Every structure is written in C-alpha cells, then in structure tokens.
Amino acid sequence: MNNRLHILLVLPGVLLVVALLVAPLYFVFLDTIPDLEHPFSLYEAFLEKGFHQKIIIRTIRVALITTMICVILAYPCAFFIARYARRFKAVLIVIAVFPLLLSPVVRSFAWMAILGKNGFVNDLLLFFRIIQEPVQMLYTEGAVIVGLTYLFLPLMILPLVGVIENIEEDLLDSAKSLGAKDIIVFFQIILPLSASGLLVGCILVFTGSLTAYTTPRLLGGDQAMTLSTLIYQNAMTLFEWDAASVIAIIMITLTILVMKIIGSLATRMNPDV
Amino acid sequence: MKRSGLVLIVSILLVYIFLIGPLVIIGFSGFNESEFLDFPPKVYSFRWFFRIFESDMFVSAFQTSLLISVLGATGALLVGLPAAYSLSRTRAKWRRSVLSLFMSPVIVPGVVLGFALLKHVVIALDIEVWTGMVMGHMLIMLPYVIRVIVSSLSNVPIEIEEAAVSLGCSNTHAFLIVVLPNIRSGILAACLLAFITSLNDVPVTIFLTGPGVTTLPIQMLSYVEYYFDPTVSALSVLLMLLTVAIMIVIESTMGLSFFTKK
Numbered sequence: 099m100n101n102r103l104h105i106l107l108v109l110p111g112v113l114l115v116v117a118l119l120v121a122p123l124y125f126v127f128l129d130t131i132p133d134l135e136h137p138f139s140l141y142e143a144f145l146e147k148g149f150h151q152k153i154i155i156r157t158i159r160v161a162l163i164t165t166m167i168c169v170i171l172a173y174p175c176a177f178f179i180a181r182y183a184r185r186f187k188a189v190l191i192v193i194a195v196f197p198l199l200l201s202p203v204v205r206s207f208a209w210m211a212i213l214g215k216n217g218f219v220n221d222l223l224l225f226f227r228i229i230q231e232p233v234q235m236l237y238t239e240g241a242v243i244v245g246l247t248y249l250f251l252p253l254m255i256l257p258l259v260g261v262i263e264n265i266e267e268d269l270l271d272s273a274k275s276l277g278a279k280d281i282i283v284f285f286q287i288i289l290p291l292s293a294s295g296l297l298v299g300c301i302l303v304f305t306g307s308l309t310a311y312t313t314p315r316l317l318g319g320d321q322a323m324t325l326s327t328l329i330y331q332n333a334m335t336l337f338e339w340d341a342a343s344v345i346a347i348i349m350i351t352l353t354i355l356v357m358k359i360i361g362s363l364a365t366r367m368n369p370d371v
Numbered sequence: 372m373k374r375s376g377l378v379l380i381v382s383i384l385l386v387y388i389f390l391i392g393p394l395v396i397i398g399f400s401g402f403n404e405s406e407f408l409d410f411p412p413k414v415y416s417f418r419w420f421f422r423i424f425e426s427d428m429f430v431s432a433f434q435t436s437l438l439i440s441v442l443g444a445t446g447a448l449l450v451g452l453p454a455a456y457s458l459s460r461t462r463a464k465w466r467r468s469v470l471s472l473f474m475s476p477v478i479v480p481g482v483v484l485g486f487a488l489l490k491h492v493v494i495a496l497d498i499e500v501w502t503g504m505v506m507g508h509m510l511i512m513l514p515y516v517i518r519v520i521v522s523s524l525s526n527v528p529i530e531i532e533e534a535a536v537s538l539g540c541s542n543t544h545a546f547l548i549v550v551l552p553n554i555r556s557g558i559l560a561a562c563l564l565a566f567i568t569s570l571n572d573v574p575v576t577i578f579l580t581g582p583g584v585t586t587l588p589i590q591m592l593s594y595v596e597y598y599f600d601p602t603v604s605a606l607s608v609l610l611m612l613l614t615v616a617i618m619i620v621i622e623s624t625m626g627l628s629f630f631t632k633k
Contacts, residue, residue, distance in 0.1 A: 122487035208393035309480035
C-alpha cells in the first residue's frame with residue numbers, strides 16, 4: 099500500500115486530536131499572554147499570591163512523596179511476584195490490576211470511610227486507647243498522600259514486574275556465588291536492569307499524582323488543595339478564567355518537565371534504556 | 372537469606388492488605404443495616420441496594436454514562452481502527468509522531484483537557500452539552516483503542532494479507548475477511564478498556580457536565596460530599612462486580628499480562 103493511502107487512514111484521527119486537543123490547548127496558551135509587551139503579566143499576578151505558591155509547592159511535594167512511597171512498597175512486591183510467586187503470580191497480578199480498573203471515586207470514598215472522624219482508623223486507635231478523642235485525618239495533606247499512594251501503587255508494581263521477569267536468574271546466582279550480599283545484588287544488578295520499568299512507573303505515578311483530581315477533592319477538600327482542584331475552583335466556581343488558563347499551562351509544563359527529568363535520570367542509571 | 376525471605380513475604384502481605392483492605396471495608400459497609408459506615412456491620416441488610424434503584428439520581432446518571440461511552444467508543448473505533456491499521460503497517464517517517472499525537476490525551480492532565488475543551492470548543496463554538504460530552508469521551512478513549520488494536524495487529528503477519536491480495540482480493544476485501552477476524556478479540560478488549568476509561572472519568576467530564584447531563588462518577592462525587600451513608604458503598608459493590616466481569620473478558624481475550632507490558 100502506498101504512503102498516500104496510509105496518510106488518508108490516519109487523517110480523521112489526527113484531525114480529531116488536533117481539533118479537540120492541540121488547538122484548544124494552543125488557544126489556552128494564547129489566553130495567558132494577552133499583552134505581548136508584558137508577556138508574563140498574568141503569570142506574575144498569579145504567582146504573586148502566597149496562597150498560590152503554597153498550592154504549587156504542595157502539589158509537587160505530594161507527588162514526590164507519593165512516588166517515593168510507591169517505589170519503596172512496589173519493589174519487594176514486584177520482585178516477589180516476578181520471581182517467587184509461581185502459582186500465585188496470576189492471582190497477585192489480578193489483585194493489583196483490579197483497583198486500577200475501579201472508579202477513582204470508589205477508591206477515594208473508601209479512604210473517606212477509613213480516615214473519617216468515625217472511621218475505621220479512629221475506631222481502632224480509640225479501642226486501643228492510643229487516643230482519647232477522634233483525630234482529624236481527612237482534609238489533610240497526609241490523607242491526600244495515602245489516597246494517591248493507594249490509587250497509583252499498582253502502576254508502579256506492574257511495569258516493575260514486567261522488567262524483573264526478564265532478568266536472567268544466572269546473573270543473580272553468579273553474583274551471589276561470587277560473594278555479593280543481597281543489598282549489593284539489588285543496587286548493582288536488579289536496579290540497573292529494572293531501570294526501564296522503574297522509569298515507566300515513576301513517570302506514571304508522579305504525573306498521575308501531580309494531576310489527579312478526584313482524590314485531592316475528596317480527601318484534601320478546601321484545606322489541602324492541589325493545582326487540579328485549584329484549576330476547577332477558578333474555572334467553575336470563581337470564573338477566574340485567566341487564572342485557570344495560567345494553571346493549565348503550569349500543569350502541562352510541570353508534567354513535561356517531570357517526564358524529561360525522570361527520563362534523563364533513568365538513562366544515567368542504565369544507558370541502554 | 373531465610374530471614375530476608377521472611378521480611379519479603381511479610382512486606383508483600385502488608386502491601387496486599389493495603390490494596391484489598393479498603394475495598395473489603397467498603398464492600399461490607401454496603402450491606403450495613405445502619406446509616407453509618409461502621410466496620411464490621413452489626414446487622415446486615417440489602418436496604419442500601421434498594422435505595423440506589425429507588426432514587427432516580429443514580430439510575431439516570433448510569434444511563435447517561437452508558438450512552439456517552441457507547442457513542443464515544445463507536446466514534447473512537449471509527450477513526451481509531453483505520454489509524455491503528457495504518458500505523459501497524461506503514462514504515463513512513465511520520466509514524467512515530469502520529470503515534471505520540473494519538474497518545475497525547477493520556478499525557479495532558481485531565482483537568483487541563485476538560486478546561487480547554489470547555490472554553491475553546493464547547494463555549495467558543497456554542498456546542499450542546501451532550502455533543503461536547505461525547506466529543507470529550509471520544510478523545511480520552513482514542514489512545515486506548517489505538518494502542519490495543521495496534522498491538523493486536525502486530526500479531527497478524529502481513530504475509531497472510533499479501534497472500535489474499537495476490538490471490539485477487541482488493542485491499543479492503545482482504546482487510547475485512549482476513550485481518551478483521553484475526554483482531555476481533557483485540558477490538559473487544561479495546562472497547563472494554565475504552566468503556567471503563569469513559570465510565571470512570573472524572574477530571575475531563577466534570578468540566579463538561581450541564582443541566583440534566585451528569586455521569587455516574589460525577590453524581591457519586593457530589594453525593595458523597597453531602598451525604599455520608601452506605602448508598603455509595605452499595606453502589607461500589609455493584610461497580611466492583613462490573614469490573615470483575617470486564618476483567619474476566621479482558622483476560623480471556625488478550626490476557627491480563629497486557630498490564631505488565633507498557
């Protein structure tokens with residue numbers, strides 16, 4: 099088949115994405131620079147407010163902490179699933195995939211019930227007399243981090259399983275027979291060889307946490323706002339569309355920046371990625 | 372080694388309790404007789420399940436969700452299938468950039484996508500709420516449709532198609548009778564994945580809802596912000612059952628290993 103026919107076949111899809119995504123985003127970008135003499139005036143006005151600075155920093159901090167927790171929790175899990183689980187492997191993967199396909203509203207709601215004033219955690223702490231009165235856990239940054247970790251942990255486990263499966267058993271055995279300790283085996287062999295999966299996982303979790311909407315809205319509320327709840331508030335309740343456009347561009351820039359940074363880190367860990 | 376093995380197993384157990392625990396708690400609270408989400412429930416009943424169907428709010432939202440995702444998936448399939456075919460067969464230079472263009476709806480933050488669509492498509496062109504919603508969902512489903520069908524097509528060797536053509540089939544005919552039957556399960560999996568993406572979407576949809584047009588997750592979101600009773604727990608149980616059903620079909624069509632290979 100010739101090239102012209104191939105172009106004809108992708109054309110409707112390309113036009114759709116250009117009309118519904120590329121063009122609208124370009125116009126949003128143009129909205130943020132209404133005056134070419136002072137191209138950054140809207141950004142300056144937005145960033146001047148301490149409230150906004152706080153939210154930007156919180157969003158990045160929350161995403162960073164969530165990603166780190168996910169890496170720490172996912173590595174042993176993925177290693178076990180990929181190497182030792184055998185007949186439980188399928189079950190363990192199914193359990194990891196299941197929450198991914200479930201509505202984020204359901205998954206955040208579950209944590210509202212667990213962390214609430216009369217929730218499971220407070221009941222437990224009261225029962226063991228660790229606390230005397232229910233503690234406020236909902237609508238805090240911590241609640242958002244827990245909710246996001248819950249939301250995105252499978253996205254770290256699954257790509258890691260994929261790459262750890264492909265590490266040759268002989269490689270680990272020979273390292274050990276030459277006297278390498280477990281920790282050396284991990285840092286010298288497993289980590290570099292699973293860098294590609296780690297990269298995918300980190301990008302998915304970090305950008306996901308940076309831009310998640312449902313979880314910060316339900317678990318963070320107005321007290322622990324992030325950029326995505328801020329853009330919604332500005333666009334739909336305050337009708338501050340200039341501010342919303344600025345947030346949109348900041349969010350896209352952050353997302354691309356994160357992908358570039360994590361990508362270059364992974365290349366440094368293993369140049370073959 | 373023995374001790375580190377034990378540490379490994381305990382840590383995996385804890386991670387899996389973390390993954391399943393919340394869903395178990397929600398599941399139980401859906402069968403709670405009382406109005407609170409206490410765990411474990413003292414008396415069990417189905418009253419909250421009946422509540423879902425008694426009020427029109429969730430039923431009509433689910434119908435809206437269903438209609439939007441069916442229309443959106445049809446649209447995404449109509450433009451996605453030819454595109455996926457061409458992407459899997461061409462070696463042209465533009466292949467990579469077109470592929471990443473098609474994946475961009477996943478990369479652009481949902482709230483940004485929703486806001487841009489609302490401001491510069493729905494409001495700028497004065498489009499009806501319904502149409503805007505279907506367009507938005509078509510856009511977020513397209514990447515899944517294309518990715519799954521491209522990977523499904525890569526398992527169909529180009530030779531069998533060439534054989535059909537050399538025996539006198541036209542290109543279109545060869546596609547319909549040789550290629551299409553071979554990617555049937557891929558198309559089914561693509562549709563299911565697209566369906567679940569659309570059914571669960573909040574960030575894009577929340578900008579596009581309008582009077583009388585609300586999807587199920589948006590309805591649930593606003594409900595739990597005002598009422599804190601087991602209705603949504605019961606609804607969650609139903610959604611979990613739906614998810615299990617969809618997972619079984621995905622497993623039987625393309626295998627869940629799809630999720631470990633990105």
